[in-house]
Amino acid sequence: MDVVIGQLFTGMSTGSILLLAALGLALTFGQMGVINMAHGEFIMAGCYTAYVVQQVVSATGASLLISLAVGFVVGGAMGVILEATLLRRLYHRPLDTLLVTFGVGLILQQLARDIFGAPAVNVVAPGWLSGGVEIFGAVVPKTRIFILLLAAACVAGLAAALKYLPAGRRIRAVVQNRDLAESSGISSRQTDRMTFFVGSGLAGVAGVALTLIGSTSPTIGQSYLVDAFLVVVAGGLGQLRGAVIAAFALGVLQSAVEYSTTASMAKVVAFVVIVGFLQLRPQGLFSVRARSLA
Amino acid sequence: MSGDTTSDVRRAAPGGRWRTMGGFAVAAVLLFAVAPTVLSDFRLGLLAKFLCFAIVAVGIGLAWGRGGMLTLGQGVFFGLGAYMMAMHLKLADAELYGGPGSVPDFMEIAGVRELPGWWAPFASPVFTIAAILLLPAAVAVVLGLAVFRRRVKGAYFAILSQALAAALAIYLVSRQELGGSNGLNRFRTFFGFTLNDPVNRTMLFFIASGTLLAVVAIVRQLMYSRYGELLVAVRDQEERVRFLGYDPATVKVVAYAVAAAFAGIAGALFVPIVGIISPADIGILPSISFLIGVAIGGRATLLGPVLGAIGVAWAESSFSEQFPSAWTYALGAMFVLIIGFLPRGLASVTAVRALRRRSGDGGRQSVPEQREVAV
Numbered sequence: 001m002d003v004v005i006g007q008l009f010t011g012m013s014t015g016s017i018l019l020l021a022a023l024g025l026a027l028t029f030g031q032m033g034v035i036n037m038a039h040g041e042f043i044m045a046g047c048y049t050a051y052v053v054q055q056v057v058s059a060t061g062a063s064l065l066i067s068l069a070v071g072f073v074v075g076g077a078m079g080v081i082l083e084a085t086l087l088r089r090l091y092h093r094p095l096d097t098l099l100v101t102f103g104v105g106l107i108l109q110q111l112a113r114d115i116f117g118a119p120a121v122n123v124v125a126p127g128w129l130s131g132g133v134e135i136f137g138a139v140v141p142k143t144r145i146f147i148l149l150l151a152a153a154c155v156a157g158l159a160a161a162l163k164y165l166p167a168g169r170r171i172r173a174v175v176q177n178r179d180l181a182e183s184s185g186i187s188s189r190q191t192d193r194m195t196f197f198v199g200s201g202l203a204g205v206a207g208v209a210l211t212l213i214g215s216t217s218p219t220i221g222q223s224y225l226v227d228a229f230l231v232v233v234a235g236g237l238g239q240l241r242g243a244v245i246a247a248f249a250l251g252v253l254q255s256a257v258e259y260s261t262t263a264s265m266a267k268v269v270a271f272v273v274i275v276g277f278l279q280l281r282p283q284g285l286f287s288v289r290a291r292s293l294a
Numbered sequence: 295m296s297g298d299t300t301s302d303v304r305r306a307a308p309g310g311r312w313r314t315m316g317g318f319a320v321a322a323v324l325l326f327a328v329a330p331t332v333l334s335d336f337r338l339g340l341l342a343k344f345l346c347f348a349i350v351a352v353g354i355g356l357a358w359g360r361g362g363m364l365t366l367g368q369g370v371f372f373g374l375g376a377y378m379m380a381m382h383l384k385l386a387d388a389e390l391y392g393g394p395g396s397v398p399d400f401m402e403i404a405g406v407r408e409l410p411g412w413w414a415p416f417a418s419p420v421f422t423i424a425a426i427l428l429l430p431a432a433v434a435v436v437l438g439l440a441v442f443r444r445r446v447k448g449a450y451f452a453i454l455s456q457a458l459a460a461a462l463a464i465y466l467v468s469r470q471e472l473g474g475s476n477g478l479n480r481f482r483t484f485f486g487f488t489l490n491d492p493v494n495r496t497m498l499f500f501i502a503s504g505t506l507l508a509v510v511a512i513v514r515q516l517m518y519s520r521y522g523e524l525l526v527a528v529r530d531q532e533e534r535v536r537f538l539g540y541d542p543a544t545v546k547v548v549a550y551a552v553a554a555a556f557a558g559i560a561g562a563l564f565v566p567i568v569g570i571i572s573p574a575d576i577g578i579l580p581s582i583s584f585l586i587g588v589a590i591g592g593r594a595t596l597l598g599p600v601l602g603a604i605g606v607a608w609a610e611s612s613f614s615e616q617f618p619s620a621w622t623y624a625l626g627a628m629f630v631l632i633i634g635f636l637p638r639g640l641a642s643v644t645a646v647r648a649l650r651r652r653s654g655d656g657g658r659q660s661v662p663e664q665r666e667v668a669v
Contacts, residue, residue, distance in 0.1 A: 029449075033449075035449050035452070035453075086630065086634055089634065090634065093637070094448060094449055095362075095364045095448060095449065095452060096633050096634070096637060098364065098366075098449065098452055099364075099582070099585060099586075099589070099629050099633045100629060100630050100633050100634045102582055102629055103625070103626040103627065103628065103629025103630040103633070104626065104629075104630060105626075106622055106623075106625055106626035106629065107622070107623055107626035107627065107630075109622070110619055110622040110623055110626070113619070114619055222578065226453075226456060226457050226460045226578070229453045229456075229457070230453065230457055233450055233453055233454070262468055263464075263468075264464040264465050264467065264468035265465070265468070267460070267461050267464050267465075268461045268462075268464070268465050270461075271454075271457050271458060271461040274454070274457070275437075275440060275441070275454060278441075278444060278446055278450070278454070279440060279444055282444040282445055282446050282450075
């Protein structure tokens with residue numbers, strides 16, 4: 001029983017990390033239909049933001065909170081620059097967007113390697129996050145609980161913003177019917193840019209959170225990117241709840257398979273399950289009518 | 295569907311049969327007569343490796359340029375072919391140098407005395423070659439049917455194929471009986487010929503050259519057949535093709551399987567030519583890197599992918615060792631500039647007529663322009 005609960009929590013924790021990485025994608029890929037392969041590098045930028053902030057602000061607790069805010073802005077700014085310079089020319093060519101942003105990702109990775117060096121760097125977690133909490137006999141690190149709460153806060157914040165804020169309503173309007181939204185006086189250009197800012201900013205936040213559980217290297221984003229895309233695909237486009245359910249399901253599945261076999265088998269199994277799942281539901285868990293993807 | 299392929303060839307192919315034959319003759323002379331005399335053994339080996347990438351590129355040109363399927367997972371098929379060939383070479387070496395019943399050297403070092411059961415069939419050269427030719431295509435058919443029948447397409451397909459490449463690379467790292475992250479290397483013979491001998495290495499180059507010419511001929515035949523027209527139609531207007539009574543899934547699966555078979559063959563040739571195959575050669579990065587040469591050369595053309603792939607591979611081998619950082623920037627910039635601003639690759643620059651028509655159709659190449667391809 002302890003093992004089951006322990007594994008379940010590990011799965012939830014893996015799922016929350018996946019969810020953080022995938023949440024921004026759920027906006028940019030799920031809502032706008034833009035396949036941003038540089039999303040992983042925005043996560044990486046968030047990681048290095050946490051590292052740089054900690055060099056400046058040595059108090060670990062304060063630096064974490066500052067990093068979360070700065071990471072959001074850094075990720076968002078990178079996203080807006082990418083959107084304004086390249087992506088807006090490519091909205092009608094989604095597959096080419098994928099390759100172009102992959103190139104951008106390569107450049108960003110190399111930039112990080114040249115600035116911070118290829119070896120991994122570490123960010124010191126605040127004291128109040130060290131150690132673990134015992135839940136039903138299983139010891140769970142506090143950092144993982146923090147990430148779980150952070151993911152929950154991000155989802156809740158994003159969902160509330162989309163539902164209640166005027167800007168969120170504009171985003172939904174553009175997603176559901178671009179032409180009608182434009183003819184109602186909404187600037188779809190500005191809305192796209194804002195969607196991209198928020199989605200990329202969430203990648204930055206995810207990056208800051210990842211520094212709590214591991215070290216940061218220039219390729220850290222790449223390792224999360226494929227999983228994050230799978231979460232969005234399996235969850236279905238255009239809805240946050242799909243991504244939430246898919247992330248936790250995938251997390252629990254991966255940790256369960258990992259427990260009985262190995263981490264690499266878990267990845268292979270996850271892929272097979274998703275292909276099989278898309279056989280049953282090609283549109284993912286949930287779907288709304290959205291701009292078509294190629 | 296490709297039953298009556300020959301009837302349309304002469305009508306659709308530009309320049310006619312003589313020009314095509316001339317093109318193949320020139321290429322054959324360059325590869326079989328000029329290259330071996332002009333290039334040193336070392337450079338010939340490098341060119342042979344580039345030809346392997348070109349073979350993959352020809353398949354990608356068909357599946358992506360003509361069929362619109364962005365396959366980010368060609369490393370999977372490349373890896374399948376390569377590992378099967380590598381297993382055979384290791385077994386042959388073990389039998390030749392260690393006597394019958396001995397296990398490959400890396401297993402011996404790891405303390406494995408018993409050959410894993412699924413290795414055994416690969417001791418047979420016939421089985422190995424048949425598996426290299428058939429298995430990647432079979433995997434592609436199964437995967438393609440599963441995915442395309444459910445109308446999973448576009449970005450979904452790209453992401454799934456990429457995840458497959460990532461999964462296979464991760465899986466292989468964990469398999470110690472396949473060399474783990476070191477992969478399989480130190481091959482001494484190739485079907486009985488010692489690989490140290492320069493004559494045999496030239497022979498490998500000839501095999502790669504012949505294979506490249508053959509796959510280009512196959513793709514040319516497919517492109518200018520009725521099947522080729524159908525494939526382009528599926529790329530541009532899948533729904534309309536469906537309404538006309540064709541099954542787009544079948545059309546796509548054929549191109550995907552052909553591309554997979556080419557990648558598998560290229561992988562099998564890569565192993566004796568380069569002397570190593572490891573998970574690093576088949577993961578996400580190498581799989582996407584196969585695409586850039588295709589994009590630069592012109593994804594929907596016949597020869598563009600070949601020249602593009604050879605050019606990029608040549609540039610990489612010339613610059614990446616000396617300036618690794620600058621090379622990565624250049625690779626990234628190529629993805630951004632070529633695909634972002636020159637979606638038809640350099641072929642569109644040379645083809646002046648194509649350039650003139652380019653205004654206003656944002657990368658969706660229209661069918662008539664596809665015929666501008668010079669062979």
